[in-house]
Amino acid sequence: MNTTGQYTVVRFTPASRIAAAVAIVILIALALAPWWAGRADMRLLSELFLYMALASLWNLLAGYAGLVSVGQQAFVGFGGYCLFAFTMFLGLSPMAAIPVAGLAGALIAVPVAVLIFRLRGAYFAIGTWVIAEVFRLGAAQVSALGGGSGTSLPVSIVRSIADSRAMREATTYWMALGMVVVVLALVCVLLRSRRGVALTAIRDNELASQSLGIDIWRAKFFVYVVTAALTASVGALIFLQKLRISPDAAFSVNDWTAFVIFIVVIGGIGTIEGPIIGTIIFFLLRETLADLGAVYLMILGLVAIVIMLRAPKGIWGFVRERTGLDLFALTRRVVERRPAAGQNTENKENAHEPQAT
């Protein structure tokens, strides 16, 4: 028995401490971007942040809960339309409309989940896409929001964000940065919690999970609803930046799901780091290859195929397998207690050798 208290459990490693310090420095630099970056750079960075948030959420859904949805555009578009509806009809400020859109996303996700959780695997994936199409067709019926051709956010509402254009752009930039920080923090807190242990277990083996007391349906339902809420909030912010919404743009499977899946798969599914790395690579590729037109998409496809063949767990999966790095301190490591350092490191090995042979 561990009555001697010889071992203890730690979560932070030197690597995760350094990563946290570096992250804070980067975050401060990014928060100051309105003073050092140009207008186009800020717009690009905002877009990157929002994609990073979408990718992290899809990763939580597919990489941990095993819910491979190709219909998350349903919630992006729903959130976008909520922003327009709440600001134009209910008089909410855009800032308030974003969390309320998240709440609405959670509410609509409940019946959707009850319905599509009856489907498994590929059928589930197709089901989510069908639901997204239903949402798109539904949005096209709302004539007050422009029907099929969409609508623009009224100038008065745009002005309510901030008076000057520079201040408006800085504000929406900070909102995008805040959004990705909130999403990453929530994903991190969730995965480090007891519920996160259950989700990670489900990711690895469902049969063993249920036999060890995990209610799989409930765990997946929780993740689905939380992800839907946050995805809807991100969607609201995306369309606050675009200032214009239409059913085709809001519920685009390419923009809000295909690219997101690409990001998660090349970065490393089932890890927090994967979607972050994937987003940066995706934007690097896009910005350097954008002039090539259709060839750009072919290169994206090629990159995805090469990575799936060479590193099926994505870039971060590849790195982690070789280095054991864990930047977000999610793993728990068993170590010997401090005073027993040095000589006892040997003892640890020896103490259990008789049983191990």
Next chain:
Amino acid sequence: MTAVLELKDLSKSYGAIVVADALSYALEDGEALGVIGPNGAGKTSMFNLITGTVQAQSGDVYFKGQPITGLSAAARCRAGIARSFQIPQPFGAMSVFENVLVAATQGAGESGHGANELCLDILEQTGLMARANAPAGGLTLLERKRLELARALGARPSLLLLDEIAGGLTEQECRSLIATINDVRASGVSIIWIEHVVHALLAVVDRLIVIDFGRKIAEGQPEEIMASREVQEIYLGIEAGA
């Protein structure tokens, strides 16, 4: 003594294949019961029915006097039934420690420091401490079997179901496994153990049942059962021919 587990006329078949045929028996609190029978006799299926990973077509399972037939596998685990899988089912990308932590946090409902301590105790008890940080997917078969036991213990069960965990062990390893299981039993846990390694089984159990074609064909004192002609023919006969 009250029955911790009672099976009443439990039946399950997959088409023509009958895996449980009106199976009935009771397990006293604190008892250790051994289960033997030829391959394909329905021993593991019986565990699936008790733990709820498979639903029975008819009959009932009672745990501590309460019917649990309608409960999910997860609820049954939280109520105090834990099992090891014959074919190990590790959480491959998680470490050995984290595998046990899943059981401690989800099955036993522990959290924080208490969960960590419970897991560390179990890793020492099952001899897995040296592999605590290794990814479970990289373990050898024997280590995986030991992890199955460790994880089941992590759920802090009052009824432990063991499915062939002694196969392939050396004599010395087998002795240490028997000592571990006897320790678990001494702490008040009831045990049902399916095992082909009969001498290991006899070192632990109070009673044996023999299952074939989903039916209980014999039940009684281990020595009597092993000596009976029925068992010699059905069980050992098939074993010798395999």
